[in-house]
Amino acid sequence: MSLLIRNANIANADSSQLADIFIEKGVIQAVGVHLSTSAERVIEATGKVVIPGAVDVHTHMNIDMGFCQSCDDFYSGTVAAAFGGTTAIVDHMGFGPAGCSLMHQLEVYHQWASAQAVIDYGFHGTIQHVDEQILNEMPEMIAKGVSSFKLYLTYGYKLSDYDALRALKRLGSLGAITCVHPENDDVIRLNKEQLQRSEMMHLPIAHALSRPAECETEAITRMLNLAKLADEAPLYIVHLSNGLGLDYLRLARQKQRHVYVETCPQYLFLSDERYRQPNIEDGLCHILSPPLREKHHQAQLWQGLQDGSIDTVATDHCAFTRAQKRLGLGDINRCPNGLPGVETRLPLMFSEGVSQGRITINKLVELLCTRPAQLFGLTNKGAIKPGFDADIVIIDPSTSETIQANMEHSKAGFTPYAGMECNGFPEYTIARGEVIVEGGELHAQAGRGRYIARSLAKL
Numbered sequence: 001m002s003l004l005i006r007n008a009n010i011a012n013a014d015s016s017q018l019a020d021i022f023i024e025k026g027v028i029q030a031v032g033v034h035l036s037t038s039a040e041r042v043i044e045a046t047g048k049v050v051i052p053g054a055v056d057v058h059t060h061m062n063i064d065m066g067f068c069q070s071c072d073d074f075y076s077g078t079v080a081a082a083f084g085g086t087t088a089i090v091d092h093m094g095f096g097p098a099g100c101s102l103m104h105q106l107e108v109y110h111q112w113a114s115a116q117a118v119i120d121y122g123f124h125g126t127i128q129h130v131d132e133q134i135l136n137e138m139p140e141m142i143a144k145g146v147s148s149f150k151l152y153l154t155y156g157y158k159l160s161d162y163d164a165l166r167a168l169k170r171l172g173s174l175g176a177i178t179c180v181h182p183e184n185d186d187v188i189r190l191n192k193e194q195l196q197r198s199e200m201m202h203l204p205i206a207h208a209l210s211r212p213a214e215c216e217t218e219a220i221t222r223m224l225n226l227a228k229l230a231d232e233a234p235l236y237i238v239h240l241s242n243g244l245g246l247d248y249l250r251l252a253r254q255k256q257r258h259v260y261v262e263t264c265p266q267y268l269f270l271s272d273e274r275y276r277q278p279n280i281e282d283g284l285c286h287i288l289s290p291p292l293r294e295k296h297h298q299a300q301l302w303q304g305l306q307d308g309s310i311d312t313v314a315t316d317h318c319a320f321t322r323a324q325k326r327l328g329l330g331d332i333n334r335c336p337n338g339l340p341g342v343e344t345r346l347p348l349m350f351s352e353g354v355s356q357g358r359i360t361i362n363k364l365v366e367l368l369c370t371r372p373a374q375l376f377g378l379t380n381k382g383a384i385k386p387g388f389d390a391d392i393v394i395i396d397p398s399t400s401e402t403i404q405a406n407m408e409h410s411k412a413g414f415t416p417y418a419g420m421e422c423n424g425f426p427e428y429t430i431a432r433g434e435v436i437v438e439g440g441e442l443h444a445q446a447g448r449g450r451y452i453a454r455s456l457a458k459l
C-alpha cells in the first residue's frame with residue numbers, strides 16, 4: 001500500500017520543512033515539495049504537525065513483580081502506546097527465576113510480544129546476577145539484537161558494586177550500553193526502619209521519605225565513577241527524577257563522553273503532594289521508584305531538557321490497577337511500584353512543552369523520537385527521511401482534549417494526569433506505512449508489531 005501525506009509541517013530533530021511524504025512498502029521513499037507521485041491513499045495534512053513516530057525506550061509490559069503482575073501486557077500496552085503516537089518501544093524485561101540465564105527472559109518475552117504487540121518492539125537485557133556464564137552470554141544476546149542491559153542497585157536482584165563493575169567492564173568492551181536504576185538500597189533500608197519505628201509505613205508519603213533525592217543521587221554518582229573506572233563504559237541513567245542528580249550528571253558530562261540521561265513525564269508534571277492526598281488509596285496510585293519529588297525539581301529537569309543535559313524522555317510505563325495498588329493499604333511495602341504513562345507522553349510533552357513554549361517542536365522530536373532511537377540502535381526509526389521506516393504521527397494542534405481515565409487504553413483504569421487539558425493527541429498514528437490509529441479507532445491486530453534486532457549504538 002502506498003501513501004502520500006500532503007502539505008505536512010514536518011518536524012525532525014535537526015530541521016523543519018513544509019513538504020509531502022511518499023511512503024511505499026512501509027518505508028519513506030521521498031520527502032519533497034509538491035511530489036508528483038500518485039498513491040493509493042492521500043492524507044491532507046495542511047495545518048497539522050507531522051513528526052516521526054515516538055520511540056519509548058522504557059516500558060515494562062507484562063512485568064512479573066513476584067507478588068503481582070503488571071496489568072498491561074504487550075497488547076493493551078502497545079495499543080495504548082499507538083493511541084499516544086508511540087510506534088516503537090524497547091521494553092525492560094523483568095526478572096526471571098533466580099540464577100536464570102540472560103536468554104531465559106529473552107525467550108519468554110519473545111513469546112509474549114510476538115503474539116500481542118501492535119507496534120514494533122525491542123528488549124533491554126536484565127542483569128540480575130553476574131557470573132562467568134552471564135558475562136559469556138552477553139555477546140550472544142547482542143547478536144540477537146539486545147544491545148543494552150539494565151542493572152538495579154535496589155530491589156530483590158540488586159547488584160553489588162563489584163558485580164556492577166564487572167558488568168560495566170564487559171558490556172563496555174562489547175560496545176553495549178548499561179542502563180542503571182540508581183537508588184542506594186542501604187539508605188532506603190535504614191530510612192524504612194526509622195519510618196517503621198515512627199509507625200508511618202502505612203502512609204504513601206513514607207515512600208518518598210524513604211528514598212530522598214540524595215539516595216538517588218548517591219547511586220548516580222557511584223555509577224558515574226564505576227563507569228569511568230570500567231574504561232569509560234557507556235552509561236545510561238534511567239528515570240532521573242531530581243535536580244541534584246542532574247547537577248552531578250552535568251558535571252560528569254563535561255568530563256565523561258559516554259553518559260546519557262533519561263527523565264519521564266511523571267517527574268516533569270507531578271510532585272510528592274500526590275502522596276499527601278487525604279485518600280490513602282489515591283496516594284498509593286502514585287507510588288513508583290524513584291518517587292515523585294518536591295515541585296522545585298520539575299523546573300530543574302525542564303532546564304535539563306532545554307540545555308541538552310537530558311537526552312531522552314521515556315515513560316517507565318509499568319501499570320497496575322487501583323485494586324493492585326490497594327495491596328499497599330496498611331503497609332506501602334506491599335504496593336506494586338509503577339505508573340501508567342505510555343499513552344500520555346507525547347500529548348503531554350507537546351501540550352506542556354511545545355505549546356507552552358518550554359521546548360521547540362524539534363527538541364520534542366529529539367527527546368522522544370530521534371535520540372532514543374540513536375542511543376538504542378533503532379537505526380531505521382526516529383526521523384522523517386527517505387530510507388527510514390514510515391513511522392509517522394500527525395497532530396492537529398488546534399484540537400485539545402482533557403485527559404480522562406476512561407479514554408485511556410491501558411488496563412490501569414486510572415491515569416495520574418486526569419484533568420489535564422492537552423492539545424497533542426495524534427489524529428493519525430502511522431507505523432511502517434500502515435495507518436494504525438485514525439480518528440480514535442485502532443486498525444491493527446495483535447501480533448502486527450515486529451521485533452527490532454537492535455544494533456550497537458554509534459556513541
Ligand code: URP
Binds near residue numbers: 060287318339
Ligand atoms: O516504580 C517503577 N519505576 N517501577 C518499574 C521498575 C523500575 O524501577 O523501572
Ligand code: ZN
Binds near residue numbers: 181238239289
Ligand atoms: Zn527502574
Ligand code: ZN
Binds near residue numbers: 058059092
Ligand atoms: Zn522502569
